[in-house]
Amino acid sequence: MKTKGCILIVDDEPMIRESVSAYIAKQGYQVFTAEDGAGGLKIFQSEPIQFVILDLMLPGVSGEQVCREIRGRSRVPVLMLTAKTQEEDVLNGLNIGADDYMTKPFSVKELYARMEAILRRAGNGPLAQNFSWNGGELQIDFERSAVRKNGVALSLTASEWKLLSALIQHPQRVFSRDELIGLVFGEDFDSYDRVIDTHIKNLRKKIETDPRKPVYIKTVHGMGYKFGGGEN
Numbered sequence: 001m002k003t004k005g006c007i008l009i010v011d012d013e014p015m016i017r018e019s020v021s022a023y024i025a026k027q028g029y030q031v032f033t034a035e036d037g038a039g040g041l042k043i044f045q046s047e048p049i050q051f052v053i054l055d056l057m058l059p060g061v062s063g064e065q066v067c068r069e070i071r072g073r074s075r076v077p078v079l080m081l082t083a084k085t086q087e088e089d090v091l092n093g094l095n096i097g098a099d100d101y102m103t104k105p106f107s108v109k110e111l112y113a114r115m116e117a118i119l120r121r122a123g124n125g126p127l128a129q130n131f132s133w134n135g136g137e138l139q140i141d142f143e144r145s146a147v148r149k150n151g152v153a154l155s156l157t158a159s160e161w162k163l164l165s166a167l168i169q170h171p172q173r174v175f176s177r178d179e180l181i182g183l184v185f186g187e188d189f190d191s192y193d194r195v196i197d198t199h200i201k202n203l204r205k206k207i208e209t210d211p212r213k214p215v216y217i218k219t220v221h222g223m224g225y226k227f228g229g230g231e232n
Helices: 014-026 037-046 063-071 087-095 108-121 158-169 177-185 195-207
Strands: 006-010 030-034 051-055 078-082 100-103 130-133 138-141 146-149 217-220 224-227
Touching: 006 014, 006 037, 014 030, 014 108, 030 037, 037 051, 037 063, 051 063, 051 108, 063 078, 078 108, 100 108, 146 195, 158 177, 158 195, 158 224, 177 195, 177 224, 195 217
Parallel strands: 006 030, 006 051, 051 078, 078 100
Antiparallel strands: 130 138, 138 146, 217 224
16 A cells, blocks of 8 residues: 655654554554654655654754754754743744644644644755755755756756655665656656666766766665765
């Protein structure tokens, strides 16, 4: 059965992880959970997470740090959970990038309703800002959906842009061909998986013109592709 999306819950209280996870999973989502900040970030970097439910008070890496890390690479919505009720705590959570804030104890049904409302309003792509690699050789402007190679604007097809955006959103994560088809064309797209190979080939021709330079899109044999950020 196809899922509605991937949700990450990061909370050090087992009862909260279990109850929230069970409820959201019943609604058709795939749910990942972590009991600390480091574990949450690891999952976020390796899975196509579309929404994060994040406890503010976590052991080790704090919820604030996790939120800042997520906001440094993605605009995936974040809903913070915390026992703190002071106005300054709420404002601090929102100022570092949280989309919403709920205090404990809370209603799981209300949390889910807020999550659905935020997802309806939000896009799940990378942050609307500029990124560059290898001293500015490759530049990406997400706000304008623009790509430049050595200062020259590149003409990408809509599919190539969606593909590049999906890979950049989760650097170093290996995407299978089926996953990329779902992300770029939708899960109902009816075609053979090698269509992605053609798009990758065409995209590489545009952003990797010199074989002596670092590779941006890397092939992981037997698995799929990942964005290497210009690593050799």
